[in-house]
Amino acid sequence: MTTQIKRIIIVCSSTNHMLKADTILRERGLVVDLVPTPSQYGSICSTSILLEEIDKKSAEESLENTNIKFSIHPYETRKLTGLMEALKNQNISTAFQVVMNKIELGMDLTKEDILLLLKTESKKEIETLYGVADRLRREIVGDIVEIRAAIEFSNYCKKSCNYCGIRKGCDLPHRYRMEEDEILEAVKDILSLGIKTVILQSGEDDYYTTEKICSILRRIKKETKMGITLSIGERSREDYLKFREAGANNFLLKIETTNQEVFERIHPDNDFDQRLQCAKWLKELGYVNGSGNMIGLPGQTVEDIADDIVYYRDMGIHMIGIGPFIPAPGTPYENLPTGSVEMTLKAIAVTRIVCKNVFLPATTALASIDADGQRKALEVGANTIMLISTPDKYKKSYQLYKNKNMIDIQSAIDAVKGANRRLPKYLKVTSKEGI
Numbered sequence: 001m002t003t004q005i006k007r008i009i010i011v012c013s014s015t016n017h018m019l020k021a022d023t024i025l026r027e028r029g030l031v032v033d034l035v036p037t038p039s040q041y042g043s044i045c046s047t048s049i050l051l052e053e054i055d056k057k058s059a060e061e062s063l064e065n066t067n068i069k070f071s072i073h074p075y076e077t078r079k080l081t082g083l084m085e086a087l088k089n090q091n092i093s094t095a096f097q098v099v100m101n102k103i104e105l106g107m108d109l110t111k112e113d114i115l116l117l118l119k120t121e122s123k124k125e126i127e128t129l130y131g132v133a134d135r136l137r138r139e140i141v142g143d144i145v146e147i148r149a150a151i152e153f154s155n156y157c158k159k160s161c162n163y164c165g166i167r168k169g170c171d172l173p174h175r176y177r178m179e180e181d182e183i184l185e186a187v188k189d190i191l192s193l194g195i196k197t198v199i200l201q202s203g204e205d206d207y208y209t210t211e212k213i214c215s216i217l218r219r220i221k222k223e224t225k226m227g228i229t230l231s232i233g234e235r236s237r238e239d240y241l242k243f244r245e246a247g248a249n250n251f252l253l254k255i256e257t258t259n260q261e262v263f264e265r266i267h268p269d270n271d272f273d274q275r276l277q278c279a280k281w282l283k284e285l286g287y288v289n290g291s292g293n294m295i296g297l298p299g300q301t302v303e304d305i306a307d308d309i310v311y312y313r314d315m316g317i318h319m320i321g322i323g324p325f326i327p328a329p330g331t332p333y334e335n336l337p338t339g340s341v342e343m344t345l346k347a348i349a350v351t352r353i354v355c356k357n358v359f360l361p362a363t364t365a366l367a368s369i370d371a372d373g374q375r376k377a378l379e380v381g382a383n384t385i386m387l388i389s390t391p392d393k394y395k396k397s398y399q400l401y402k403n404k405n406m407i408d409i410q411s412a413i414d415a416v417k418g419a420n421r422r423l424p425k426y427l428k429v430t431s432k433e434g435i
Helices: 015-027 053-063 094-104 111-119 123-141 180-192 210-224 237-246 260-266 272-284 302-315 341-355 364-369 373-378 409-418
Strands: 007-012 033-036 047-052 070-074 146-154 197-202 227-231 250-252 288-295 319-324 384-388
Touching (some): 007 015, 007 053, 015 047, 047 053, 180 197, 210 227, 210 237, 227 288, 260 272, 272 288, 341 364, 373 409
Parallel strands (some): 146 197, 197 227
Antiparallel strands (some): 033 047
């Protein structure tokens, strides 16, 4: 058996201290990476510095005469004590048991291990996979489901992605752009529910210059102090830095697929290497970094999905949105089949096992093809729900795919209760059944 390299993490007191420490260590020639902090050392949103144990002394010496507050810990992933004992005499294959044993020991899974989990057709093994993912979710991030809300503030887009219902050239009955005051009004409606994070999402719309976006961010921070997630596509590193300085905390830029050939086929005017570069910039700038993929894209294989999950782990992604492909009317892919619910649930479960202390949404797309989709996702490792809080007069015009489910607070509550999970205490609403 190959011995895994011993590693350590440096946990800093703030994002600014972490970024400063990362810069110092890189300048000293140490090989470091930024990763989500293991749950035993920090919150689900935080980032730590990962390096090999042999570099511990050099790292300490590099940081000792700075004002950076930090602590150093062994990089230990979550173990699942007693897992193999619980699986004794179960009707599962030897190969599946080997992977389960690695999970119990907290070992990193290989791509081959991930593939085995994704490909299993055994009812008992799928049930075991879901149970293991749910146990890890419970032990790492707990039973509370994070509730966030999205404002889709523009359905203009300069890109021609073949799957997207707001692509350039799509014959939409109504294109719209929300002005700053409208956006702030919608943000305050979200705040009135007690929700702590707003997601600002749009097509890639050059009408919203860097200055316009920064103005919106500064006002949201000043008037609400809410956390802000941006999802506005590819921008320059300088833009991402300005957005960060203006108040953006998180950024969602989905990879959709790590298969370059498939990526470039579905994105005829996007560049795969540029998408990867943007994700690296976001990581370097200290964003809580979001990504995700679609299950069931034309030409996609199970091997591609395994590669996606490895990418999330290796890139240190914090928020991972996994949903089924759903065709959109008026697009080149409008007549293609919808992605599989079961493979989507498997991918969510395996991603929880591999990436551990991350946000995993029960996605809107899953709810759009399965009425119980969000509950099912919560039962296999997901821990976040995003409401659609776009003003009513614009909602129906932001149709990325057909029959989009407009997730509201009541449907979120129903999914949380159905999965026997807990709502966050900050929520200021009461369901028809009571919270």
